[in-house]
Amino acid sequence: MATSPIWTSRPKTRGLVLDLIRSARTITRIELAEATGLTGATISEVVRELMGDGLVVEAGRGAPTGGKPRTLVQLNPLARFSVGVQLERNTCVIVVVDLAGRQVARTSFHGVASMPPERALPLVAAQVEALLATAAVDRDKVLGVGLVSYGPQDRRVGVLLTPQPTDEWLDHPVARRLSESLGMPVLLDNDAAAAAIGEYWMGAVDPRSTYGCIYMATGIGGGVVVAGEVYRGSSSNSVEIGHISIDVNGDECPCGNIGCLENYAGPSALVRQALATPGLAQRLALDPAEADFLSEFARIAAAANAGDPAARSLVEGSARYLGSAAVTMASLFDLDTIVLAGPSFAVAGSIYQAVIQQEVDRRTFARRAHPVRVVPSVNGSDAAAIGGAVLVLQSELTLGHPRQEAPRPVPAS
Amino acid sequence: MATSPIWTSRPKTRGLVLDLIRSARTITRIELAEATGLTGATISEVVRELMGDGLVVEAGRGAPTGGKPRTLVQLNPLARFSVGVQLERNTCVIVVVDLAGRQVARTSFHGVASMPPERALPLVAAQVEALLATAAVDRDKVLGVGLVSYGPQDRRVGVLLTPQPTDEWLDHPVARRLSESLGMPVLLDNDAAAAAIGEYWMGAVDPRSTYGCIYMATGIGGGVVVAGEVYRGSSSNSVEIGHISIDVNGDECPCGNIGCLENYAGPSALVRQALATPGLAQRLALDPAEADFLSEFARIAAAANAGDPAARSLVEGSARYLGSAAVTMASLFDLDTIVLAGPSFAVAGSIYQAVIQQEVDRRTFARRAHPVRVVPSVNGSDAAAIGGAVLVLQSELTLGHPRQEAPRPVPAS
Numbered sequence: 058m059a060t061s062p063i064w065t066s067r068p069k070t071r072g073l074v075l076d077l078i079r080s081a082r083t084i085t086r087i088e089l090a091e092a093t094g095l096t097g098a099t100i101s102e103v104v105r106e107l108m109g110d111g112l113v114v115e116a117g118r119g120a121p122t123g124g125k126p127r128t129l130v131q132l133n134p135l136a137r138f139s140v141g142v143q144l145e146r147n148t149c150v151i152v153v154v155d156l157a158g159r160q161v162a163r164t165s166f167h168g169v170a171s172m173p174p175e176r177a178l179p180l181v182a183a184q185v186e187a188l189l190a191t192a193a194v195d196r197d198k199v200l201g202v203g204l205v206s207y208g209p210q211d212r213r214v215g216v217l218l219t220p221q222p223t224d225e226w227l228d229h230p231v232a233r234r235l236s237e238s239l240g241m242p243v244l245l246d247n248d249a250a251a252a253a254i255g256e257y258w259m260g261a262v263d264p265r266s267t268y269g270c271i272y273m274a275t276g277i278g279g280g281v282v283v284a285g286e287v288y289r290g291s292s293s294n295s296v297e298i299g300h301i302s303i304d305v306n307g308d309e310c311p312c313g314n315i316g317c318l319e320n321y322a323g324p325s326a327l328v329r330q331a332l333a334t335p336g337l338a339q340r341l342a343l344d345p346a347e348a349d350f351l352s353e354f355a356r357i358a359a360a361a362n363a364g365d366p367a368a369r370s371l372v373e374g375s376a377r378y379l380g381s382a383a384v385t386m387a388s389l390f391d392l393d394t395i396v397l398a399g400p401s402f403a404v405a406g407s408i409y410q411a412v413i414q415q416e417v418d419r420r421t422f423a424r425r426a427h428p429v430r431v432v433p434s435v436n437g438s439d440a441a442a443i444g445g446a447v448l449v450l451q452s453e454l455t456l457g458h459p460r461q462e463a464p465r466p467v468p469a470s
Numbered sequence: 471m472a473t474s475p476i477w478t479s480r481p482k483t484r485g486l487v488l489d490l491i492r493s494a495r496t497i498t499r500i501e502l503a504e505a506t507g508l509t510g511a512t513i514s515e516v517v518r519e520l521m522g523d524g525l526v527v528e529a530g531r532g533a534p535t536g537g538k539p540r541t542l543v544q545l546n547p548l549a550r551f552s553v554g555v556q557l558e559r560n561t562c563v564i565v566v567v568d569l570a571g572r573q574v575a576r577t578s579f580h581g582v583a584s585m586p587p588e589r590a591l592p593l594v595a596a597q598v599e600a601l602l603a604t605a606a607v608d609r610d611k612v613l614g615v616g617l618v619s620y621g622p623q624d625r626r627v628g629v630l631l632t633p634q635p636t637d638e639w640l641d642h643p644v645a646r647r648l649s650e651s652l653g654m655p656v657l658l659d660n661d662a663a664a665a666a667i668g669e670y671w672m673g674a675v676d677p678r679s680t681y682g683c684i685y686m687a688t689g690i691g692g693g694v695v696v697a698g699e700v701y702r703g704s705s706s707n708s709v710e711i712g713h714i715s716i717d718v719n720g721d722e723c724p725c726g727n728i729g730c731l732e733n734y735a736g737p738s739a740l741v742r743q744a745l746a747t748p749g750l751a752q753r754l755a756l757d758p759a760e761a762d763f764l765s766e767f768a769r770i771a772a773a774a775n776a777g778d779p780a781a782r783s784l785v786e787g788s789a790r791y792l793g794s795a796a797v798t799m800a801s802l803f804d805l806d807t808i809v810l811a812g813p814s815f816a817v818a819g820s821i822y823q824a825v826i827q828q829e830v831d832r833r834t835f836a837r838r839a840h841p842v843r844v845v846p847s848v849n850g851s852d853a854a855a856i857g858g859a860v861l862v863l864q865s866e867l868t869l870g871h872p873r874q875e876a877p878r879p880v881p882a883s
Binding site: 208209210211218219266267279283288289290291292293294295296297298300301302303304305306312313314315316321378381384385386388389390391392393419420421422423424425426427 | 621622623624631632679680692696701702703704705706707708709710711713714715716717718719725726727728729734791794797798799801802803804805806832833834835836837838839840
């Protein structure tokens with residue numbers, strides 16, 4: 058400790074070193090010193106501490122580079138685990154990931170979020186327990202649970218500030234209740250922000266990238282990641298792209314805004330448009346009374362893929378609306394990459410990708426400075442749940458501890 | 471040096487300490503240690519270094535708090551200076567500020583930016599020299615020039631990537647040429663980003679705030695500041711709010727996008743709308759042939775202030791369009807404050823502020839989490855030029871050195 062009185066108490070340094078080891082897979086202490094600008098003595102001290110905690114192990118010797126070959130270090134991926142829970146109107150997805158962010162177990166089920174939280178959360182807790190047991194993961198090695206869901210949220214207190222999935226969830230202390238049920242820490246976060254950080258940990262995006270994620274499930278959300286960290290803003294309620302206005306003359310949305318993207322481009326809007334398109338509803342056997350509009354949306358997307366002109370025209374229209382919002386996001390955040398994530402891109406993702414890329418190429422303000430690439434998610438439909446688990450790893454290990462935000466007054470409405 | 475081998479070579483620490491001294495006005499070493507989390511030995515070393523460079527001086531003793539009273543330190547504001555130059559289509563503003571960001575001299579003149587850069591930049595350089603001479607500022611104490619202008623830019627190379635102020639400026643190496651003329655470093659930056667950081671240094675905004683600036687001169691730009699630093703994105707071409715779409719069914723803008731805010735809410739749009747309003751053009755003696763549309767815009771804004779119903783209706787319309795874009799900006803960046811800056815808010819600022827506040831209160835997605843305050847600039851019309859000078863201080867002193875960005879390919883168009 059004598060050689061580095063400042064750093065050893067600073068979790069940020071420890072986190073930086075751990076994140077470099079993680080992303081490099083194997084690395085020498087010399088390379089760590091070069092990458093961080095820290096002294097060799099400090100690196101040795103931090104690595105010793107990480108090895109003492111079992112998070113890092115030595116892994117043979119690197120290639121000789123003139124002098125004597127250096128010892129490689131690497132993560133011990135099975136040293137810690139975390140759980141990600143995505144709570145959505147239709148589906149709840151639970152994953153367990155190891156320290157390297159690799160998925161070791163997964164389950165999903167329907168219907169839980171249509172119950173009031175007093176009934177739903179104990180069921181979620183039971184599923185988490187069952188999944189950890191199935192995967193034979195030692196509970197002592199589980200850092201906690203990342204619960205990801207709708208925004209806006211009070212992330213600090215662990216409360217949803219929206220009457221979603223149902224009215225009873227508004228202001229319910231979801232993080233505390235799930236934490237009490239499970240006896241482990243629970244971090245609440247936005248599902249789209251989680252999906253965005255998941256992409257980075259899965260290696261889909263360059264670590265120096267400034268990228269955005271458009272997340273489409275029943276609704277449309279977004280997240281932006283700058284140099285490996287979620288862009289938070291003043292209260293972690295950033296990048297709500299589904300509720301930005303794309304039409305100043307549009308209709309009022311239940312959220313209070315006018316002409317919101319989600320009402321033009323989201324799955325329920327597409328189902329509505331398809332039901333109003335002569336012939337299409339009959340051809341695809343769409344049921345106006347079907348409560349699970351995602352299954353109807355998937356049928357439209359599949360028909361578009363198969364070449365049905367009316368279905369294709371609707372999906373391309375949705376993609377152009379998303380493209381308009383993607384241009385706004387790219388011109389405001391100056392993004393170099395946009396990732397399309399979430400289950401509603403699963404079927405017709407290639408149509409969405411092509412159209413959104415075209416809009417971004419034509420319309421983004423800084424296109425003379427650099428291109429903006431539109432790419433599909435590497436995580437598929439589980440991006441948000443995996444990201445929730447990754448946020449726990451990042452919060453506990455690489456960022457030191459969950460970000461403290463100043464308490465804020467909550468206005469009446 | 472023996473006590474802190476890591477820190478003394480790290481400009482970020484030195485910058486952090488200097489920024490704390492600046493914003494606190496006077497502060498003790500103990501308070502600096504508490505605020506930074508650094509050891510007393512490190513703080514003493516950094517303060518000794520800053521005093522050795524003449525940037526910081528001792529300033530008497532603080533109030534006794536039980537033990538012996540502690541020595542206060544403060545900035546030596548006259549130790550360094552910087553210059554800010556804002557280059558706009560109609561006006562060039564030059565300011566000199568001291569180390570505390572206080573304006574010590576100012577000049578402005580018309581017409582220079584309508585010349586090609588080969589003629590304009592030597593004239594700007596001569597004006598900078600004259601201003602420094604008038605203010606009796608020692609050139610050795612001038613850190614450099616912050617040249618702020620239109621985006622998009624290649625900030626790293628110091629080149630405008632837009633045919634503004636005139637076609638000849640596109641791709642011209644403005645920063646290098648002005649630097650050669652003056653014999654001092656020149657940093658190119660976006661005018662709206664500069665205006666945003668100026669607000670923070672002038673103490674208008676809480677240092678922990680995440681705030682946005684809407685900057686309106688001939689066009690409309692924007693900047694976002696997170697914890698005292700400009701949000702940059704991947705190439706420092708962020709927050710181009712004048713060229714986000716507010717109307718998906720709108721007309722194509724010369725920038726390539728559709729339905730851009732600037733074409734609905736900007737000064738030239740208002741003049742166009744006023745000329746098309748029966749009676750108003752005659753009443754205000756607007757001249758459709760007047761090239762300087764800002765003077766015509768100022769007349770409309772003055773008439774709105776004075777209660778002319780048609781003029782007021784146009785200004786309120788412009789403010790509602792700006793309000794729609796402000797909601798987008800607040801919902802994407804999760805802002806707690808929006809500052810209205812730039813000369814085009816000078817006359818009818820209170821109408822703009824009231825209408826934009828109303829839109830933001832009604833429509834911002836995270837309004838349940840916290841309010842978003844809309845406030846006027848403290849810098850008035852010189853916000854961008856002062857911010858340009860502040861960016862030089864920040865870049866040279868508190869951030870260590872200008873941010874290095876990775877080279878990027880420049881596509882053909």
